Amino acid sequence: MLLILLGIVLAISAFALRARGWIPWLIAAGGSVLLAAVALGIVLGEPFEIMGIVIRLEAGWTFLGRSLVLRPESRALVSFVFVSGAILLASGWVSDAPRRLASVGLLMLLALAAALMVQPFVFSPTLIAAAAILGCLVVVRPDGRGGRAPPRLMVTYSLGMMAILIAGWLIEVGGASVSPESPVRAASVLLALGLAILVITPPFHTWLTASSDEAHPLAFVFVAAVLQTGGLFLLVNSLASYAWMRTDPLVYAFLRGIGLLMIGLGGLWCLVERRAPRLIAYTLLVDFGISLLALSLATPDGSRIALGMASIRPISLAVWAAGVTHLFAPGASDSQAGRSIRKISAAAALLGALSLAGFPLTAGFHGRWMTLGNAQGGDVTAAAAVVFGLGAAWLAIGRWARGLSAHPSEDGRRLGRARSIALVVGSATIVLLGLQPAWLFGWLSSALGSLVGR
């Protein structure tokens, strides 16, 4: 309850102060870090003292007979959601994102955190759908009006929620499982459909491409990364919670199938696409696909790789969005081809995109390398798909970079010192995590060990 109340107060504050330059972003990003710290470090169930006042906080909050419980094993996941969001929200100020993203983004993170805490688990998809509906407010056109993306996002996630709720009822109440012997195969079909929607599998990805066309780059990547993480965590949590699910080979075959589909289609679309934001949307699909492929390995290592990739994604996307927003210097030329680009922004955008595509020496490479290493044993199809996905994304981003190099450039002084420093720090983080991947993946092993080890 403390988390939810604190989050709502922070979101209201960010909304109230939305016209005050960097302050709403500080509230949103700083607030997310604070919420992450509270989720991870707060003492629950035992009395403790603050300024002479003895306080005892309970792990659960019951509402209408259902509970939000901060279980020990979900603490790290809830914290992870807030930290991922904080990285993207911090980029909001650098990338001049729509100001409502600060407050709406914080509310989306709260909804996803609630989805991880809610008991029984069947309520999770409703809260993820609520986060998606909130996301519709930010994937809008620059004039604030909705285009194709909001209705698509709203409809897709609502349909996914309905499918999972029915499947949940069939599984929990009807006693069905997804095993071939089960009399109720409808449960498996509905569950597969719902999960495919939540992890943004084609053809349920059309809102992603529409928002890449219409929305601000950061709004588009924030909604995509946060919602996909919500879907992924629902999947990981389901695997950890239901023994029948994690022991059923059909479940892993399904994950492998949608992973391969995402990599294959994402890779093909990368090869034919020329527009930069769409390119990132398709590279994201490849990235999501590889993380699902890692999860389908059915080992703790696979879960660790998938969660590691989910943790690096916000960094890559935040740096790309911040760079690409300030890519072109204003007023140099009316035509797109003759416009000057800022070197520092171009470098940041390129590094972010390369990291997302898993280029060597960037933060995103290690997850791909480990997936490839794990798949090499006997799964030639998976290895070939990863290589194809990587190659297609690298080629497409290389083509985009070559296009950028044809523009005249300027040094980026007009960008401002603070924003330039932020871009350099973001880019340096990508390179540093590329050189020292063990820092992040090692931390993940200890922080999320209880979840990935099951």
Next chain:
Amino acid sequence: MLNLAMGIGLVVAPLCAAGLNLAPTRRIALALLLGVFAGIGANIGLGQQLRIGLGLLATGALACAILAIGFERSGWPRQGEGLGLMPAGRAFRAATVLLVAAAAWGIAAPYASGIGSLPAGRVTAAVMIVAMGLLQLGLSQEQGAAALGLLTTLAGFEVFYTGLEPSLALRAVLAGIMLGVALVSSVLLEPATGGIEGRRNG
């Protein structure tokens, strides 16, 4: 008498949902959407739990009121106006409504009596309302039409799901989702010239 009222509710709701696809103006569409919620509210309220039925009716009325504010701000656009215009005349839409209704009936009727403890008529009505909502979603991707279609689909889902899982907490969450859809759509229906971002960034 009670059974008659419940039966009328089950007939009125799918008919209103079908009418939504043919409504010439948004005002009529909103009245029909309210008819969908009134029909399912009456059926569930009288047949299952009165408070759930009343809750659904209240949710529908609130959602319609919120959407009405959005439509008012955007000057009450007519059916098919705006983004995602489809070459769908009324005769074409009437034909599609008939086809989809027949298909939904054909799919639902053979299995309707085998799902949980739900009456067969209720399952058939739920499937038809969902089908009509999905049809509305398929015919246009304009925000207003999408909101009407999605709310219809969610209403149909409620007819079905309330019978399976009558938990009050789940009703509250789903009502929140419906109101969220209406609220967000209403905000996004605002005209571009007076858009929120425009004012704030200006």
